[in-house]
Amino acid sequence: MDEKIEEVFHDVLLLSDIKTKEEVIKKxxxxxxxxxxxxxxxxxxxxERETIFPTGLPTKPIxxxxxxxxxxxxxxxxVILAVLNNTVKFSDMSNRENEIxxxxVFLMALKGENNQINYLRNIADFCKEEENVLKIYNSKCKKEAMVIFSEEILMQST
Structure with missing residues (x-):
């Protein structure tokens, strides 16, 4: 990756009362x-891109x-991360007919196609681990979620 995760991962947003994917992406x-x-x-x-190429991943438990x-x-x-207090529907990355x-939500704003692909892969790998998803989703504050994500991603990239 051109940029290291610690250089581009900026914040965690704890969002409540979001009803749609459009709302969370807007915030x-x-x-x-x-x-x-x-x-x-x-x-x-x-x-527009989400409509054509959905990015929902059916990770467990959420x-x-x-x-x-x-x-x-x-x-x-x-790259920023949002933890929602209630779920919203996203179309499945592998089958847009399925809703998840x-x-x-990880929102990526990156330059370079290879950079995007590498980050997508790293985030998807992080989310494959049920324990990681559970830790992030149950985190009580921004700092806790940020530490969990940063530590796990840094371990993957070494």
Whole structure:
């Protein structure tokens, strides 16, 4: 990966009362836009991409999703994580007809196709482990979730 995870993983959002995938992507996009990581076009481009290429993963015990946009909508690379207090529906990455109840969302704003593919793979590998998903979903604060994710991803990349 061009950027190390500790350079691009910026924050964890604990979101409540979100009802749709569009809402969660909007909240996360607004956060990145306010911090100068993405362009105004990022949100709509991500929603459009999600329709064509869904990013829901049927992880256990709760689904995860990894929405992202193309590099032209990225100012500076960033990955953020949202833990939802209730699940929202995302279409399954491998079969868009299937819907997944998602409680953990990783929003990626990265440059370079190889970079995106590597991060997608690392995040998907992290989420394959039920224990990792459970720890993140049950984390009580942003710092706890950030430490769990950072430590596990750093171990994968060494």
């Amino acid at each position: 996360m996009s607004d956060y990145l836009l306010d911090k100068g990581y993405i362009t105004d076009e990022y949100y709509l481009a991500t929603i 689904g995860t999703a990894i929405p992202h946009s193309e590099a032209e909508n990225v100012v500076k690379p960033a 109840d998602v409680g953990i």
